[in-house]
Amino acid sequence: YQRELGLLTGRVEENIESLDAGVAEAGQQPMCLAGPSLILNKIAYAYTLCELGGGYVPVFYNADYDGVQAELLNMRLPSPSARGLLITYPAGPEYEGSPIHMLPNPPEEWLTQTVERIKGNYKGIMKGVNPGTQDRVLRNLDHVLTIVKGAYYSTENVSDWAAKIIGTLVNLEAGLGVPIISPSRPEIR
Numbered sequence: 001y002q003r004e005l006g007l008l009t010g011r012v013e014e015n016i017e018s019l020d021a022g023v024a025e026a027g028q029q030p031m032c033l034a035g036p037s038l039i040l041n042k043i044a045y046a047y048t049l050c051e052l053g054g055g056y057v058p059v060f061y062n063a064d065y066d067g068v069q070a071e072l073l074n075m076r077l078p079s080p081s082a083r084g085l086l087i088t089y090p091a092g093p094e095y096e097g098s099p100i101h102m103l104p105n106p107p108e109e110w111l112t113q114t115v116e117r118i119k120g121n122y123k124g125i126m127k128g129v130n131p132g133t134q135d136r137v138l139r140n141l142d143h144v145l146t147i148v149k150g151a152y153y154s155t156e157n158v159s160d161w162a163a164k165i166i167g168t169l170v171n172l173e174a175g176l177g178v179p180i181i182s183p184s185r186p187e188i189r
Contacts, residue, residue, distance in 0.1 A: 001180070001182060001185055001187070002016070002167075002179060005155070006154065007167035007171050009177060010177075011175060011177025012177045015057040015059075015177045015178070018057050019057055021055040022054070022057070023057050023059045024046040024047075024059075025061055026039075026043045028042065028060075028061075029062075029063045029072050030062055030063070030072065032072065032073055032074055032075040033075055033087060033114075033148060034148075034165035036075070040166070040169065042060075043058065043060050043170055043176070047178060057179070058177075059178060059181055060166065060170070060180050061182075062162065062166070062181065064163075064182045064183065066099065067100070068091055068095045068097060068100055068102075068103055069097075074086060074087070074088045075088075077118065077121060078125060079121045080121075080124045085117065085121045087114055089158060090107075100159050101157055101159035101184045102157065103159070104156060105152055105156060105158060105161055111152055115149065118145065119138075119145070122137065123138070147169065147173075151165045151168060159182060
């Protein structure tokens with residue numbers, strides 16, 4: 001699974017080979033655009049626990065067996081509006097209650113429109129902020145959106161899309177070596 005998602009770094013492979021030593025686990029259902037940054041805090045905590053000693057390995061469970069529900073389809077981003085910017089995966093009624101890993105990625109047009117909405121939203125948030133800070137934040141946003149788009153184009157369902165975004169941030173960007181485990185995968189069970 002790690003190789004399929006392009007996340008099998010040397011450190012991830014070493015940690016997979018050491019799973020029998022014990023693990024510190026973090027987990028979350030796959031959420032819209034990989035979910036809030038709280039998920040990264042969970043992973044960082046599991047990683048930090050392992051760094052304290054004992055030979056344990058951090059793992060992240062991408063709980064992709066949960067049913068399709070509003071909690072997984074919707075996400076709000078900070079915005080100038082008090083309600084935030086609502087981002088919602090399109091999911092027909094035929095997917096209601098189905099495991100989230102069965103939900104295909106949204107159409108490319110949805111992705112393109114969503115990326116533009118997010119960019120416009122952040123430009124609104126940055127009004128009145130120092131131009132140097134604005135530039136830095138918007139460059140960071142472009143980098144994150146590149147990761148989101150790269151994960152979209154290399155996966156077929158929202159579960160793998162979320163796992164690829166998280167795995168890219170945690171393993172390719174930060175080099176933490178945290179195996180991503182999706183229990184719905186027969187080879188993992």
